[in-house]
Amino acid sequence: MKKVTGISSKYLGKPLIWIGWQVNKHCPFQCHYCEEFTWGDKNPANFTWEVYERMADKLIDKYKYGHMEFTGGEPLTFPYLDQLISKFYDAGWTIGILTNLGKRKEAYKHWIGKVDYVCASYHANVINTDKKRDAWFEKLDNMGTYIPMICRIILDPKHWDHVLNVFHTLRTDNLLLLEPVRLLAFHNVFSNDKDLADTHYTLEQNKIIDTLEARIGHVTGTILPSEIKLTYDDGTTETNEGLEAFNSISVLSRSRQNNFKGWSCDIGINSLWVGGDGQISKGGCHSFDQKFIGDIDKLNEVQWPTESTICPYDLCYCDLDVVISKRKI
Ligand code: SF4
Numbered sequence: 001m002k003k004v005t006g007i008s009s010k011y012l013g014k015p016l017i018w019i020g021w022q023v024n025k026h027c028p029f030q031c032h033y034c035e036e037f038t039w040g041d042k043n044p045a046n047f048t049w050e051v052y053e054r055m056a057d058k059l060i061d062k063y064k065y066g067h068m069e070f071t072g073g074e075p076l077t078f079p080y081l082d083q084l085i086s087k088f089y090d091a092g093w094t095i096g097i098l099t100n101l102g103k104r105k106e107a108y109k110h111w112i113g114k115v116d117y118v119c120a121s122y123h124a125n126v127i128n129t130d131k132k133r134d135a136w137f138e139k140l141d142n143m144g145t146y147i148p149m150i151c152r153i154i155l156d157p158k159h160w161d162h163v164l165n166v167f168h169t170l171r172t173d174n175l176l177l178l179e180p181v182r183l184l185a186f187h188n189v190f191s192n193d194k195d196l197a198d199t200h201y202t203l204e205q206n207k208i209i210d211t212l213e214a215r216i217g218h219v220t221g222t223i224l225p226s227e228i229k230l231t232y233d234d235g236t237t238e239t240n241e242g243l244e245a246f247n248s249i250s251v252l253s254r255s256r257q258n259n260f261k262g263w264s265c266d267i268g269i270n271s272l273w274v275g276g277d278g279q280i281s282k283g284g285c286h287s288f289d290q291k292f293i294g295d296i297d298k299l300n301e302v303q304w305p306t307e308s309t310i311c312p313y314d315l316c317y318c319d320l321d322v323v324i325s326k327r328k329i
């Protein structure tokens, strides 16, 4: 099988810039597969609005344009989310929100016209009765009539038949995209054997996940990134646009072609990760590995990256890291 030797991501002809901002580490769901470090903070916000505002201004000034994806914890519990969305919207950025869709649908209505998508993760371990599930899917479908919606089906091995059935049968008329999501065992992500990272599943389940492909919905909207070019070791290239472009990245992860150790990677130059505790890192991988470049309440001391990074890891575990341009050297 030919192997990928380069990923080049663009948005409207310019390098794709993708910032992930985990606004908090507070989430009422507490899913069994989610680490406490993601949801265990009792505070929906750890700083004052002034600190968040200064950080937003710094990002807008430094990167000039880009895509901002807000996540958590659960970002809907963060008290300043609407204000941050307005700031980046006014600066011309594209915006996405990751949420468990646990709030009433009215909570999302402030964002109509401002956010490019809401990405709703389906957690069958918390949405665990027929009544709750019907209500959740109805909310998703209904919201898709006024906000571009992506749905990510978390492939929970404890609800295996159910999540597979949902993934194959869910109505996609009002969705941009329906994605299957393989769970990773985060404590194993940086182990020597990268296959250990998906120990949530049996061999058979893992093989099924290998074959799943995202379902593209019937809604059109802002497409991020607009273009991804993959280069292969036989000298061929493949360029995809729109949802197919992002899908080509997800396929790399799902088919375990996401080991870029030793590559030159543009994280930090074309990306950033802001953690719920205020620690800043070049991307999700560096945050997990506790390699920080500064804190949002001490912006004068941040060591802003100035050059590409040689990847030190066996596994590029997050699609938002995989999507950042990188090349084998
Ligand atoms: S909804 Fe998401 S952040 Fe919250 S506990 Fe579940 S996986 Fe973690």
Ligand code: SF4
Pocket: 260, 261, 263, 265, 266, 267, 283, 285, 286, 309, 310, 311, 312, 313, 315, 316, 317, 321, 322, 324, 326
């Ligand atoms: S793991 Fe991090 S450094 Fe390595 S390729 Fe992925 S984003 Fe780049």
